[in-house]
Amino acid sequence: MRIIVNGEPREVNAALTVAGLIDVLALGPGKRAIECNGRVIPKSEYPEHQLGEGDVVEVIQAVGGG
Amino acid sequence: MGTLATRDGDDDWLLAGRRFHSRLLVGTGKYRDLEQTRDAVEASGAEIVTVAIRRTNIGQDRERPNLLDFLSPDRYTILPNTAGCRTAEEAIRVARQARALLDGAPLVKLEVVGDDLSLYPDGLETLRATERLVAEGFWVLVYTTDDPVLAQRLAEAGAHAVMPLAAPIGSGLGILNPHNIRLIVERCRVPVLVDAGVGTASDAAIAMELGCEAVLMNTAIASARDPVLMAQAMRDAVIAGRRAYRAGRMAPKSHASASSPRRDTAA
Numbered sequence: 001m002r003i004i005v006n007g008e009p010r011e012v013n014a015a016l017t018v019a020g021l022i023d024v025l026a027l028g029p030g031k032r033a034i035e036c037n038g039r040v041i042p043k044s045e046y047p048e049h050q051l052g053e054g055d056v057v058e059v060i061q062a063v064g065g066g
Numbered sequence: 067m068g069t070l071a072t073r074d075g076d077d078d079w080l081l082a083g084r085r086f087h088s089r090l091l092v093g094t095g096k097y098r099d100l101e102q103t104r105d106a107v108e109a110s111g112a113e114i115v116t117v118a119i120r121r122t123n124i125g126q127d128r129e130r131p132n133l134l135d136f137l138s139p140d141r142y143t144i145l146p147n148t149a150g151c152r153t154a155e156e157a158i159r160v161a162r163q164a165r166a167l168l169d170g171a172p173l174v175k176l177e178v179v180g181d182d183l184s185l186y187p188d189g190l191e192t193l194r195a196t197e198r199l200v201a202e203g204f205w206v207l208v209y210t211t212d213d214p215v216l217a218q219r220l221a222e223a224g225a226h227a228v229m230p231l232a233a234p235i236g237s238g239l240g241i242l243n244p245h246n247i248r249l250i251v252e253r254c255r256v257p258v259l260v261d262a263g264v265g266t267a268s269d270a271a272i273a274m275e276l277g278c279e280a281v282l283m284n285t286a287i288a289s290a291r292d293p294v295l296m297a298q299a300m301r302d303a304v305i306a307g308r309r310a311y312r313a314g315r316m317a318p319k320s321h322a323s324a325s326s327p328r329r330d331t332a333a
């Protein structure tokens with residue numbers, strides 16, 4: 001299926017969870033937040049939350065700022 | 067040194083129920099690299115540091131060092147900002163992202179900008195966002211203009227601190243309207259912090275002499291020729307300004323008043 005991650009379209013396996021997406025993207029261990037269709041997904045829901053066709057996912061981190 | 071420490075006494079300040087010693091808050095943007103960021107923050111003595119919330123650069127995520135690896139949330143109170151947001155809705159969304167990222171920590175520096183050239187805050191959107199974020203349980207430190215009425219409205223809306231600008235963000239122009247900053251300090255029952263526009267150490271000292279609870283800055287340190295040395299200067303200036311405020315300055319006079327005895331010169 002096709003999802004949008006940080007503005008870029010990506011082809012991923014159907015029934016992918018948020019936890020699965022973190023593996024697929026090979027994200028490191030740093031602190032981050034994941035938002036799906038405008039809603040923040042709590043970390044406790046990563047293993048169960050299934051992504052769907054067309055979902056818009058944002059992977060968020062802290063960067064330098066004032 | 068012992069005498070000075072005694073005179074300072076217990077001068078910690080409270081923000082959202084937490085006790086802080088340093089009255090200097092620093093940003094983490096515009097540094098050469100993360101090592102310099104860490105060194106400058108350390109030299110500043112700050113206990114609260116601001117960060118921005120942005121998309122992860124996927125693909126480089128694993129290799130790239132993370133800001134929070136250099137500035138651990140175990141050591142510093144991380145204050146995420148909503149910089150870049152133009153509406154209350156955008157700011158609320160970023161605040162929620164930040165809270166999730168920081169494991170539920172409720173602090174947020176609310177910043178809703180209404181004009182790209184001056185980066186002036188949009189007062190109406192800022193007030194709307196403050197009301198909604200407070201209702202969601204956030205501890206809102208709100209960036210605002212130096213308008214005393216708006217500052218008071220934001221405090222009444224439940225902001226935990228009101229942070230008027232000294233001058234436009236990153237301008238280094240210093241405190242353009244000290245009279246307004248003083249009015250805000252007099253009127254608001256929550257901590258007032260000068261945020262943005264400080265250019266050099268004397269500006270930070272003036273902010274503290276006006277009675278501000280603390281000062282927040284980024285560019286004045288990061289864009290100095292030697293950021294680490296400027297961070298130390300700012301630390302000292304905030305301490306000096308605070309001591310001067312507490313000591314109570316002499317009344318200015320329009321005529322001279324000799325400090326040495328007028329009589330008995332042997333000439």
